[in-house]
Each structure stands twice: as structure tokens, then as C-alpha cells.
Amino acid sequence: MKKSLVTLALAGLSILIVESASAQSSAAQNVTLTVNTVYKISTSGNPSSMTVTTGTAGTDALSSVSDNSTTYSITQNFGNTVKVAANLDAALAAGYTLQINMASTKGTSAGTMDISNATSGSAVDVVTGINRGADAGQMVTYTFSALASAGMLSSTNKTVTFTLTN
Numbered sequence: 001m002k003k004s005l006v007t008l009a010l011a012g013l014s015i016l017i018v019e020s021a022s023a024q025s026s027a028a029q030n031v032t033l034t035v036n037t038v039y040k041i042s043t044s045g046n047p048s049s050m051t052v053t054t055g056t057a058g059t060d061a062l063s064s065v066s067d068n069s070t071t072y073s074i075t076q077n078f079g080n081t082v083k084v085a086a087n088l089d090a091a092l093a094a095g096y097t098l099q100i101n102m103a104s105t106k107g108t109s110a111g112t113m114d115i116s117n118a119t120s121g122s123a124v125d126v127v128t129g130i131n132r133g134a135d136a137g138q139m140v141t142y143t144f145s146a147l148a149s150a151g152m153l154s155s156t157n158k159t160v161t162f163t164l165t166n
Contacts, residue, residue, distance in 0.1 A: 052144065074136075
């Protein structure tokens with residue numbers, strides 16, 4: 001704090017004036033900032049039940065059914081590019097085929113891929129080259145088909161797992 005002292009002499013009187021300057025004070029803090037790896041994938045829900053109900057006389061391949069009512073979203077800051085792989089909890093029996101097509105605006109869709117025999121040890125890459133950032137609300141299309149020679153298939157639930165990996 002600075003002080004100044006001024007003495008005035010007026011007609012035999014001494015006047016003492018004390019003036020104070022404004023006081024200033026400051027403090028500093030160090031802030032540590034970190035962004036951890038963010039690797040997230042989610043889906044909008046489950047597709048509708050897919051039931052093959054018809055075919056063409058004289059053809060073993062029955063009419064396939066499709067569903068594109070679900071979407072997926074990803075966010076990633078880990079690598080320059082990542083990919084999405086898909087697999088089933090257990091392979092389908094011979095004569096039944098489940099295909100998937102996943103759209104992408106940040107990466108490259110592999111197009112329609114057969115995941116009928118893709119299990120956790122043999123997942124199929126369905127989207128590759130996904131750049132850092134987010135890809136939201138991208139369409140997932142399933143196509144289910146069967147051969148007449150495979151016979152009937154009782155209602156069967158399959159779990160499709162999507163894995164975001166580098």
C-alpha cells in the first residue's frame with residue numbers, strides 16, 4: 001500500500017494530509033484438465049419380429065423379410081478411425097440367413113453383411129473407418145431369409161452384439 005504525506009503551511013497552521021492509493025491483490029491456481037477415452041455405442045431399441053410367410057412355387061428360397069426400424073449411435077475420441085463389428089450369441093442353423101446393413105455418415109458401411117454364423121469369436125466388420133466424433137441415428141437394416149429345404153423354424157430369439165473397436 002502506498003501512502004503519501006503532504007504538509008501545507010497556511011497562515012501559521014500546519015495541515016497534514018494522508019492519501020491512500022487503492023490496494024490490489026491477486027491469487028493464482030493451477031488447473032489440471034484431462035479427457036479420457038470415450039468409446040460409446042448404443043441402439044434405439046429392438047427390431048420387430050421377422051417372420052418368413054411366403055415363397056414362390058418351384059423355388060427353394062422363400063421370400064425374405066426386412067426391418068429397418070432401429071438406429072445406432074456412436075461417440076468416440078480414441079483413435080483416428082474405429083470400426084463396428086457385429087455378431088450373434090449363437091450361429092443360425094444351415095438354411096437360415098440373417099443379414100445386416102448399417103449406414104454411417106462418419107465411416108464406411110460394409111453394405112449388407114451375412115452375420116448368420118458370426119459369433120463372439122468371429123464378429124463381422126459392418127462399418128469401418130469411423131472418424132473421431134459422433135455418428136448419431138444411423139439406420140440398421142436386418143434381412144432374414146430361409147430355404148424351404150431347411151424346414152420350419154420355431155420362434156427363436158437371437159442377440160446381436162455391436163462392438164466398437166479400433
